[in-house]
Structures are given as C-alpha cells and as structure tokens.
Amino acid sequence: MADTAIKTAVVGHANAGKTSLMRTLLRDVRFGSVSNHPGTTRHVEGGALMVNGEPIIDLYDTPGLEDSMGLLEVLEEIRPGEPLDGIERLRYFLGHLDAYPLYQQEAKVIRQLLHSDLFFYVIDCREPILGKYRDEIKVLAFAAKPVIPILNFVAAGSAQTAVWREHLARQGLHAAVEFDTVVFSFEGEKRLYQKVQSLLEERYDQVQRLIDDRQQRAQMSWQAGTRCIAELLVDVGAYRLEAPSEQVDMQQELALLQKTARKAEARCVKSLLQLFRFSADHLDAAQLPVAGGRWQADLFDPANLKQFGVKAGSAAMKGAAAGAGIDLLTGGLSLGLATALGAAAGVLLGGGRRFGRDISARVRGFHYLCIEDATLQVLWHRQIQLLTALLDRGHAAQQPLQLSASSRALPASWERWLTLIRSNSHWSRLPKNSGYGDPDREKLIREIADDITASNGEQARR
C-alpha cells in the first residue's frame, strides 16, 4: 500500500481534449476549463485518482503544444559542442529558457514530461496527420518515457482512427487506446488503465486496485440509478389523494397531486445526476433538457405522450367507458375508484387485497385521485432515457444531451407491476419521501430495478 502514485502528464496539441480527459478520469465536471479556443489551459494543474484514500495516479494537465514545429526546430538546433541525447537536449532547453521567450508554455509541458513516470498523449482523431503532429511525436520521443496515445473523439463522424493508429504504429507507438472523452464508455477507461499496467509492470497491482474500484463504483451507480427509477414508479404510482365525492371542483386536489408528482420526479432527476456526478447547477438548460434538476418539458405536458410514443388510448377509453376520467388527457390525471366501474377501468385497481377498503371509500363518500397510467409511462420513459444517456456521457461533454423521440416498449411486466402498485397505496413514500420499508415493496423495487438492468444490460455492461 506504500506505493507512491504514478506521475502522469497529459500532453497533446491545443484543443486535442487534454482537460476533457482530466475531467472524465477525475469525474469532475469543474476541473480546469474546456473550450474550443486554442490555449485554454495555460498552466499545469493536477488531480489524483484515489482508491480508498490512497492516490494511485497523479494526473497533470498541461498546456497544448501549440507550436511543435517551431519547438522541434529549436530543440534540434541546440549545438552546445558535445553530442546530446533527447533528455539532455530537453534539459538544456529548460536551462536556457531565457533564449526562447516564445516557448514558455512548451517549457511547462517539457518540465512535466521530465518529471513524470508516464504520459498520456491525447490526439484529436478528427484531424488529418499534419506536419505539426509528426513534429509533436518527435518532441515527445526526446523524453524517452512510456507513452500511451489516447485517440480522442473516436465517436465523431469524421474520426480517422485507423489512419492515426497506423501512423502511431510507424512511430513505434503501439499502445494506443481509443477513449472518447465526450462519449464515455467504462470499457474504454478500463483499457486505458490496462495499458498503464502493461507499460508499468511493477505497478500492476496498484493499478488493478484502481480498475476494481472504478468497476465497482460504475456498477453501483447503475444499480442505484435503476433503484431510483423503480422507487419513483412505486412512489408516484401508489400515491393517491382522497377527495369528498360530492365535491364538484377538484382543481385544488388535482394541483396538489400534480405538484407532488413533479417534485418526486425532480428529486429522482437530481439523484440520477448526482449518481453520475453531474450536478444540476453545473448543467445549464442548453445542455440537458433537465434544468436545475428538473425536466424542461413538464411531466403533464400532453406533447410528452407523443414524444415517448405513449398510447393514451387504452386507459383513456376504458376510463371513458366507465364514465370517469374526464381529466385523463388534459390533466394527465385520472379519477378512478369513485365507482366500482372506475376500478374496471384498469387504471387504478387490479382487484387486489385492498379492494375491500376501497369499496368502503365509496361508501364513505370519497374519490381517490391518483396519477394516471399514461403519465406514469412518460415518467418511466423519461427516467430510463436520462439514465442511459448519463451512462454514456463523458464529464467533458459540452453538447446538449440527445434524447431520441422514438417510442420505446414498456417492460413485459408493466401491467402486473402497476396492478401491484395501485393496490398498495401504503407503499408510496410521498409526499414526504419517508415511510416504512415494507418487505413486499422492497421485493417489487428490486424486481423492477433488475428488469431495467436486464433490458438495458448491454449498455450497462460497457
């Protein structure tokens, strides 16, 4: 455990995505600053990758090698009288920096190169192989340190990954890893660390601890995310409000119901963002359709039904046949259970154990108001989309989150879940997010969470 951290410099051309790599590996959307302007990073800033309080890899973000062509010329022209090897040449350059005022930033990079055990060379794969990039590799070779070329932006349409790989191989750089800092995949991150293992054999176990920890965390974040969604579905689905049946105007109760559901969803969104280490206040409205921890389109916006391909028809028609649920489409709410016919609408009751009590509600003269089926579907689709999108999102991503408008299939057990949820109103922790851990509720939540993993498993495993 007494190993020191592996000092690693992150180098590359301007705008290749060095700071983006740092952000993604450090899981810190606030590290440094990222932009498309050249020379955004002008100092050397570090961050350590930790496992159980122990630093494993110290990463240092460096300024871009903006003028590698000029730098190489300067380095090659050093003629102090005796033959110099690469490292001596770099040391000489640093020692006589006053002579090269234009290369202060490059000097910072070279200083880090000489200090580190290893470096990550970040490449923008969208770029053609220009002379300046060839010169860059030559400069880096002077440091004679193990290097892992990181092919960034491989997910972009114009990526020339194969061309770059071939070029790097010709320069003797075979350990290249494809790792997109914008489109994240845990598998890519794992391969990067495995390359570190193969280049620094004596640090194998140290890096393995890092891989294991990150793997475990990734798995737990995913599981926690599925659980958040399952709990939201149960909480909102089981939630209901009582209203006297002679009351004609129920606007107040409807508004309260909607507000509670919105708050529950906002809580879930915030939780999902936090699980994947995106904090709501650092994502502005343009980047995610989630602003300040809430979706921009309101949960009860009828347009949602269309976007997520939810068929409001079935439940609504049944509701209409039962003479209830006039508010189905406009309010996204359902007035069920006012009558036994309301129960037959299938919106509210599955004829479960609590039927007797609900009948008594009728006798006592109550309506139960609850969130309608179609709204629950929208709720479900939105969270699933957010969860899967967050999984793929690098911490350097600046682009808005793309949400597909295609209709998605509901889980096979959806109807059974709803029947269970609807007939166990005590399972809901709303409105205060507190309640008793009922073993049956817990069982259903685990089942739903496992089902999300099973149907999105391919993505979760990446």
Next chain:
Amino acid sequence: MRRGKNRLDALLTAEAVRGIEESGQELPAAEQIELTVATSELMVEERILQRANLLAAEADVAASLSRVRRLARNLSYAAIALFTLLGALASMQAFAHTSAQVNFYWLLFILLGINLASLIAWVVGLWLSKRAGSGAGNALGQASSFLLKKLVAGMGRQRAADPIVASAWLGVMLDGRIGRWSLSRLSHTLWSGYLIGGLVMILLLFATRQYNFVWETTLLDDRSFVHLTQLLAVLPDQVGFSTPDIDQITGSRLGADAGALASARKNWASLLIASLLLYGIVPRLLLLALSSALLSHALRNARLQLSRPYYVRLRQRIMPVATPLGVVDPDEEAPHALAPPRMPGDVLPIPAGAYWLGIELGPQEPWPFPEIATRYDLGNINDRASQHQATAAVKALGGSPLVLAVSLQRSPDRGLGRIISQLVAAHPRSVWLVLLESTINTMGSASERDARLCDWYALAENCGIEADRITQRVLVATDPRHRAGNG
C-alpha cells in the same frame, strides 16, 4: 454474538440516519463530520458507519432505537405469553369433553398436528423466500411489522425520529438473511411456547385427575394401531420413558378392560408426554437453536446495501474518486492580448494574378483547388521543409499579391500564428486570408463555428492581416481519388 450485536447496532444506526436524511431533514453537523471521516484510514463501509454513529448523537437516534427495541421485545414477550396460553387452552380443550376416558390419538393430533402444520408452512416459506431472493414476505413478517408500526404510531410522547427509526429497524430485521432467520427464530420461539404451555397443562391435569386412555377406529385395522403405537414408542423407550406393551395397547381398545389398569394408564400418560417432548418440543428447540446460530452468523456478516442511491452519493463525498493537486506550474505570462476582432465591412476582392499558398490543409481541402493555375500555386505548408521553401518563394514574389488559404477546421494556434506572421513579414504588400470550409462539415454546432471564425479573425489581426482582406470559401467535397486522377 457480542460482535453481531455491535454490528447490528451500527447498521441500525446507519439505516436510521439514512431514513432521517432521506426524509429531507438536514443534520447540520454532517458536513463537519464528513470532513473528519474523509481523512480517516477506514474503508468505505466503516466510514459510513462512523459518520452515522457521530450523527446519530445529534438526532438522538440511540434513544429512539432503544425505545423501538424495547417495544419489539415487549411485543415478542406478549406474543410468547399468548402462544403459551393458547397451547395450555388447546390441551385443556382436548380434555374438556371427555370425562375419564381420553382418546390417545385424537389428543396427540390436537397437540402435535397444528405444530406440524406450522412447521410445514415454515419450511415452504423458507424455500419460497430463498427462491424469491428476498426476506420474509410471510404472514409473520407482515403481522409483526404491522403491529410494530401501529404501536410506534400510537406511542405516547413520541419523538420525531421514532417512526423513521422503527422503519429502519424493520427494514434491517425483516430483510434478506437477517429477516429470514430472525422471523424463523420468532416462529420457533412462539411454537415452543405453545407446546410447553400445552405440556404444562397436561402435567397439571395428569397430576390432579385420573384419565383412562383408549383408542378407537372405525375404518382401520386393529393391528396397524398396535404397530403405530409401537413405532411411536421406539424413541421414548430409548430415552427411558415407560411405554405401554402390546397387551396394554390391545387392552386399551375402546370397550376392552385392560385400559383401566393403573400400570397401563401410567404407561400411556408417559408415552403421551414423551411424544410431546420428543416429537414437538425438542425439534422446535433444536430449530430455535439453529435459527439463532444462523441469525447471529447473518448479523456478523451483515453489510450495508451500498448500491442504494443514498450510499452511492454518500460514498462520493466521504471516499472521493479524486483529489485536486492544484496548480503546480502557474501561468506567469500575461495572457495573450488578442484584440477583439473587427468584423469587416466590405471585403476587398482578391486581385487577379494573385499567388496562392495553402497552410496546413488536409485531405478535406485538396490543394490546389481547380481555379488556381499551376503558375500561381505556391504549394501547401505542412512541415518545416515546406515552410522554409514557401517563405523563400514569398520573398521572391516581389509586389505580386499573396493569398493564404487555411482550413476553418484548424484551431488557430500559436504555431499557425507564427507561420502566418513570418509570411506576412516576408511579403512587402498586403496579404489576403481565405478560410476554407469543407461541405463535409465537422464543425459541430453553428455557435462553435462562429467561435472558431472569431478566433481566426483575432489571429489574423494579430499577424497583421486586416479584416477586410479575410474571406471564406466553401469547398464542395469530391472524391479525392478522382481529383488525383485528373492531376
């Protein structure tokens, strides 16, 4: 067991603190405690437990916890008392309708039959809960959680934390392996109470009253009854209880006289008590011991469910994936004072007879493009050699106009700036700059493109090219092989 108990306390405290924080209650000391915990040497679960322990003092969790515990304990004592009473009543009931004659097998069925049925239910429940992978969803679990909830809710002088702590207690005690074995233990305790209550009542009745044992059957063969009784007596015999012999058994058939003999009476009673002990109470007590052992094993190995959203978020705070190392090599230069670009009014047209020079153009901007005649093409700067060559060519141009072509794809870095500055310096007259854009657009969004344009205008101005000499040109992408074929 001690370790299991401490472990359980720690888990319960952590779960209670989770309940409190998830219900939206802020614990003001949390931040300070997290800072302390984050610097400790402990592993993640221990850190969470330590944090919860420190926070629990603030929310008075320990008092609530002991209240809930006491309540649960009293509840189970009451249930045991109830079951013992029920057992006693059941055996009294069995004797109630008989005067001096007792049907041995009927009595045995009443005392052990219900016990056997509940035992079968327990085994089935255990198998089902194992298969479903979760704790007890069975009736006992439901009933006890229902009762405890009601009692906590109805408890006088209740504190705010009580219901939350109670629900945490239920969540831990009814879930997973702990739930399986704690409910098993409760179930075996209750039925032991039932059987012991029954036994005590029987001993009491036997001590003070005289019963003659008979057996009767309408359908079955006499011999099978004798056989059954002998079989039943094997174990009691070995343990040392006296049991009826064959004569006494056959003599006890309803209507025979031998059953009334004192020795036969004694032996039958002894067999009844032995059966109750050996087939009822002893197996229950063994299962009780087994459940207790498995429960304490489960408690010792109990883990927090770290994949819960609350714990995942907590882990991020108290066991960070990264720590900042700060700026180690600061930027000492004043930032490049790039003048804000002036946007051009009217762009000056490129004069005829201008010489063209490409800078760092890639395959997406094939050089030279068709309208440039070969004699006006100065090539494409792509490395040091071509740069020196081009600078020499520019110097040789004299007064002829010069146009530099760059790709909008390139980010205007200092290297490009240096090359352009050197070219502008080498040329005595004004220089034009053309920004090329391919139809295979990889610039992403419009705002990114605008930002890039701005950067280029700023760089050009910095290099001495006026904004009214900067133009843009869109290249229609064609197959590069086709172009190469045309020469």
